[in-house]
Amino acid sequence: MTKLRWGILGTGHIAGIFSRGVAASRTGQLVAVGSRTQESADRFAREFGLARAHGSYEALLGDPEVSAVYVATPHPLHLEWTVRAAKAGKHVLCEKPLAVNRGGAVTMIEMARACGVMLMEAYMYRCHPQTAKVVELVKSGALGRIGLIQATFSFCNDFNPDARLWNKTLGGGGILDVGGYPVSLARLVAGAADGKAFADPVSVVGAGCLDPRTAVDVYAAALLRFANDVVAQVTCGIGLLQDNSVRIYGSKGWLHVPEPWVTTREGGTATIYLHRPGAAVPEEIRITAPPLYALEADAFAAALAADLREVPQMTAADTLGNMAVLDQWRAAIGLSYDADKT
Numbered sequence: 001m002t003k004l005r006w007g008i009l010g011t012g013h014i015a016g017i018f019s020r021g022v023a024a025s026r027t028g029q030l031v032a033v034g035s036r037t038q039e040s041a042d043r044f045a046r047e048f049g050l051a052r053a054h055g056s057y058e059a060l061l062g063d064p065e066v067s068a069v070y071v072a073t074p075h076p077l078h079l080e081w082t083v084r085a086a087k088a089g090k091h092v093l094c095e096k097p098l099a100v101n102r103g104g105a106v107t108m109i110e111m112a113r114a115c116g117v118m119l120m121e122a123y124m125y126r127c128h129p130q131t132a133k134v135v136e137l138v139k140s141g142a143l144g145r146i147g148l149i150q151a152t153f154s155f156c157n158d159f160n161p162d163a164r165l166w167n168k169t170l171g172g173g174g175i176l177d178v179g180g181y182p183v184s185l186a187r188l189v190a191g192a193a194d195g196k197a198f199a200d201p202v203s204v205v206g207a208g209c210l211d212p213r214t215a216v217d218v219y220a221a222a223l224l225r226f227a228n229d230v231v232a233q234v235t236c237g238i239g240l241l242q243d244n245s246v247r248i249y250g251s252k253g254w255l256h257v258p259e260p261w262v263t264t265r266e267g268g269t270a271t272i273y274l275h276r277p278g279a280a281v282p283e284e285i286r287i288t289a290p291p292l293y294a295l296e297a298d299a300f301a302a303a304l305a306a307d308l309r310e311v312p313q314m315t316a317a318d319t320l321g322n323m324a325v326l327d328q329w330r331a332a333i334g335l336s337y338d339a340d341k342t
């Protein structure tokens with residue numbers, strides 16, 4: 001089988017994790033890396049056994065050996081490098097959020113379509129069989145009529161005004177970094193309740209705390225109401241410990257997903273819990289899966305091999321719906337970025 005030839009754009013934290021995922025995938029082959037500095041590209045290439053290390057992103061995009069590019073820069077740079085990669089004829093898996101706002105995402109999606117390349121926003125949890133199991137349970141009626149969803153992704157990171165997470169110029173803050181996960185899960189489940197791929201909320205009410213020094217959101221919450229009367233409470237943060245889990249409440253039972261996002265990162269078994277009225281203990285549902293980021297690389301390659309225009313687990317329409325909610329959530333707490341002005 002011909003493997004999909006990946007080029008990694010950026011050499012930070014997630015670039016290394018995804019590269020290990022490609023190495024563990026069935027369909028992918030790591031071919032090259034591009035960095036703003038040759039030194040960093042060389043270091044990364046040594047670590048991952050890559051023969052091709054480029055000292056600029058332009059050089060990576062000009063590498064004819066590369067078929068698909070993984071964009072792993074801070075969010076505000078996603079737009080420029082995805083557009084440039086598409087123009088260079090490369091398929092693109094771009095980290096989340098696809099752009100700082102919905103308008104940027106539209107530009108990227110239109111450019112990918114115009115250039116005839118595939119583009120996916122890298123919500124890796126969407127490619128995990130645990131997520132598929134949650135959707136299956138909701139669609140099957142196992143929980144009855146779905147009413148409420150609670151979903152959280154949050155962590156407590158030390159303040160550093162220069163770091164990506166805290167720096168506004170670099171797109172810092174919790175809503176953009178991790179808020180998109182609970183929002184996308186809520187939209188997925190609210191849609192599944194009606195047998196659809198996703199649903200978009202009819203209202204978004206948000207609240208949050210902005211850091212007094214850099215004005216990025218430290219933690220935030222939002223209430224999403226959907227047309228089918230599903231209500232979701234989503235929370236996120238970069239400076240607060242929370243219970244990173246999902247709970248889905250229905251008329252016949254409720255589901256607890258203790259590790260909804262970064263599950264089986266190295267491969268293994270995840271467990272979700274189905275609580276039923278009167279049962280002393282919940283039913284345990286176990287899902288064994290390969291490494292999470294290998295699943296993402298394989299989902300991307302499978303869509304390409306099947307000549308699909310997009311990856312079914314995270315379509316362009318789904319991304320745009322998610323970005324629209326993040327825009328509304330940010331507006332509700334008075335959080336804007338330079339990209340919002342253009």
Ligand SMILES: NC(=O)c1ccc[n+]([C@@H]2O[C@H](COP(=O)([O-])OP(=O)(O)OC[C@H]3O[C@@H](n4cnc5c(N)ncnc54)[C@H](OP(=O)(O)O)[C@@H]3O)[C@@H](O)[C@H]2O)c1
Pocket residue numbers: 009010011012013014015034035036037040041072073074075077095096097122123124164170176177
């Ligand atoms: N899906 C996931 O599980 C997951 C997890 C973490 C992060 N992410 C996403 O991945 C993206 C990168 O996050 P990260 O945590 O990997 O960030 P990071 O560790 O700070 O790395 C970002 C990389 O981007 C490049 N870069 C280009 N311009 C930059 C600039 N002006 N300042 C800093 N770095 C710059 C750098 O690579 P070079 O020096 O080599 O050019 C840097 O190493 C974000 O959009 C984030 O939301 C996704």
